[in-house]
Amino acid sequence: MMKILFNVINEIKYQFYSKILIVITAFITLIMVFNIYSNMNNMKNSYAQYQRSKDFYIQSGQDVKAALSSEAKVEETENPNGTTVVQVDNVLKYDYDNVSRMISVNNPKYLIWQILEFSTFLIFPFIFGIYGVLIANYDLKFKTIKVKAVREEWYKVTLAKILSMILGILITLIISYSICIFAGSLMYKNAIKNIPISEFNMTIFSNSKNIFSAATLSGFLALLFALIGFTLTTIFKSSVIPIIIIVVYNMFIPSLGKYDLKNIISVIGHKYYSFKGTFKLLKPIEVSVGASVFYIIFITFGFVATSLILAKKQSKFI
Amino acid sequence: MITITNLSKNYGKNKVLQDVNINIPENKISFLMGENGAGKTTFIKCLVQLENYKGQILFDEKEFQDVRDEVLAIYDDAPLYTNLSGIENLDLMNFRKLKKKECYNIALKYLSGDILKRKVSTYSYGQRKKLFIALVEICSPKYLIMDEISNGLDYESMKGLKKSLKEWSKNMTIILTGHQFDFYNNLIDELYIVKDSQITYFENLDLNKENLGDIYDENII
Numbered sequence: 001m002m003k004i005l006f007n008v009i010n011e012i013k014y015q016f017y018s019k020i021l022i023v024i025t026a027f028i029t030l031i032m033v034f035n036i037y038s039n040m041n042n043m044k045n046s047y048a049q050y051q052r053s054k055d056f057y058i059q060s061g062q063d064v065k066a067a068l069s070s071e072a073k074v075e076e077t078e079n080p081n082g083t084t085v086v087q088v089d090n091v092l093k094y095d096y097d098n099v100s101r102m103i104s105v106n107n108p109k110y111l112i113w114q115i116l117e118f119s120t121f122l123i124f125p126f127i128f129g130i131y132g133v134l135i136a137n138y139d140l141k142f143k144t145i146k147v148k149a150v151r152e153e154w155y156k157v158t159l160a161k162i163l164s165m166i167l168g169i170l171i172t173l174i175i176s177y178s179i180c181i182f183a184g185s186l187m188y189k190n191a192i193k194n195i196p197i198s199e200f201n202m203t204i205f206s207n208s209k210n211i212f213s214a215a216t217l218s219g220f221l222a223l224l225f226a227l228i229g230f231t232l233t234t235i236f237k238s239s240v241i242p243i244i245i246i247v248v249y250n251m252f253i254p255s256l257g258k259y260d261l262k263n264i265i266s267v268i269g270h271k272y273y274s275f276k277g278t279f280k281l282l283k284p285i286e287v288s289v290g291a292s293v294f295y296i297i298f299i300t301f302g303f304v305a306t307s308l309i310l311a312k313k314q315s316k317f318i
Numbered sequence: 319m320i321t322i323t324n325l326s327k328n329y330g331k332n333k334v335l336q337d338v339n340i341n342i343p344e345n346k347i348s349f350l351m352g353e354n355g356a357g358k359t360t361f362i363k364c365l366v367q368l369e370n371y372k373g374q375i376l377f378d379e380k381e382f383q384d385v386r387d388e389v390l391a392i393y394d395d396a397p398l399y400t401n402l403s404g405i406e407n408l409d410l411m412n413f414r415k416l417k418k419k420e421c422y423n424i425a426l427k428y429l430s431g432d433i434l435k436r437k438v439s440t441y442s443y444g445q446r447k448k449l450f451i452a453l454v455e456i457c458s459p460k461y462l463i464m465d466e467i468s469n470g471l472d473y474e475s476m477k478g479l480k481k482s483l484k485e486w487s488k489n490m491t492i493i494l495t496g497h498q499f500d501f502y503n504n505l506i507d508e509l510y511i512v513k514d515s516q517i518t519y520f521e522n523l524d525l526n527k528e529n530l531g532d533i534y535d536e537n538i539i
Contacts, residue, residue, distance in 0.1 A: 014410055018402060
């Protein structure tokens with residue numbers, strides 16, 4: 001037990017020394033902060049647009065109050081060239097709803113959901129996939145496997161690496177989420193300086209989902225993506241092919257059916273997240289949530305088992 | 319003592335080691351000599367369980383599993399984390415759980431503080447070897463296995479290494495491999511010749527040392 005702990009600490013030490021953890025945390029934080037920043041800008045732009053529409057209504061003598069108390073009908077039609085045309089019969093109300101939606105989404109109360117949804121389903125498959133590749137690959141790359149494998153059985157080192165990834169993910173998520181919530185709250189405060197938020201309908205969203213379950217799922221999926229990268233690297237004994245597979249699978253291959261991992265993640269995602277913010281997760285092909293949870297846990301243990309078995313069988317002399 | 323009984327290792331149809339039976343004595347410097355490709359490195363790989371093999375290897379009658387913590391193997395290519403500094407490498411590789419500062423103080427005997435703080439990617443081959451020599455001092459293993467350690471070292475470092483090896487052998491069972499016999503000549507206690515898939519003990523090394531002549535003479539090796 002003490003030896004496993006010593007090995008895990010050593011793995012984490014390497015991640016600090018090599019700055020893998022710092023780079024991954026900084027990268028995730030930067031992308032998320034940039035996303036929050038652009039959402040805040042969108043909110044300001046929506047308000048500016050609403051103001052322009054309101055001025056136009058006033059100048060053209062239309063009844064602003066009546067427009068805001070009626071509904072905005074939106075019709076979407078497709079042009080022969082494939083582009084979508086949106087027709088709105090009540091532009092002022094449409095713009096008003098847009099501002100209300102943006103304020104609600106960027107409000108510190110909903111911000112954490114916005115951050116979780118965007119990061120978990122859009123950024124993590126890449127970042128933590130590559131994190132797993134780096135952790136599995138470094139002893140192969142530097143040929144230090146033959147020094148370490150003398151001191152400890154390689155499957156135990158592999159187990160320590162996996163445990164260190166759990167710790168690494170925890171550290172990364174706690175730091176980056178904390179920074180993002182803090183930065184997001186500051187940006188929100190600054191953005192609403194010129195927006196009279198009390199004029200808008202802030203109750204446009206009601207989120208009945210549990211934040212702790214959603215955050216746990218976020219951490220679990222981060223680990224799953226890291227394990228995918230880790231196992232692929234153990235199989236191929238190289239970092240290039242796994243990175244190509246991760247990028248191609250996540251960016252270019254559509255969902256391949258019911259039991260494609262993307263579809264299963266989408267089923268579970270919709271169970272624990274509402275996606276009422278700016279990020280929308282693909283609509284899944286129907287699979288029961290129970291079967292999806294079982295499937296994803298089975299896959300996760302499958303990746304761990306594959307890595308451990310390969311660690312026992314593969315040659316450690318490079 | 320390391321007891322090797324009926325050790326055989328094949329790569330496909332290529333028999334690298336065939337029924338090797340030798341005893342490597344405790345707290346002595348044993349030298350395995352053989353030409354390139356003779357099977358020295360394969361023997362080391364078997365010794366430290368990096369390869370599967372047939373036969374039995376016991377370390378003071380214990381399985382390798384039970385002595386892992388007391389074995390340090392150093393290879394010719396001196397594999398290190400080149401993206402980290404020398405001292406960070408020592409901190410990660412020392413299994414005696416010494417603190418970084420303690421490792422640093424010991425390593426200063428072999429490399430300057432400036433070099434230790436530099437990334438290993440800037441090190442020369444000889445400096446990498448010296449870092450491993452510092453690791454020996456830090457870990458003070460019971461069994462030390464060094465594959466072609468003298469390669470890449472300058473004259474002064476070789477002199478220093480010889481002195482260290484003599485000192486270490488008071489408490490360590492040391493196995494060296496190489497083909498530069500002149501470097502090891504006055505240092506070793508036991509000599510083993512690796513040739514034709516066999517490892518043969520060279521008897522009465524002390525008595526015959528003067529008469530070894532050209533060690534690569536086909537009558538000897």
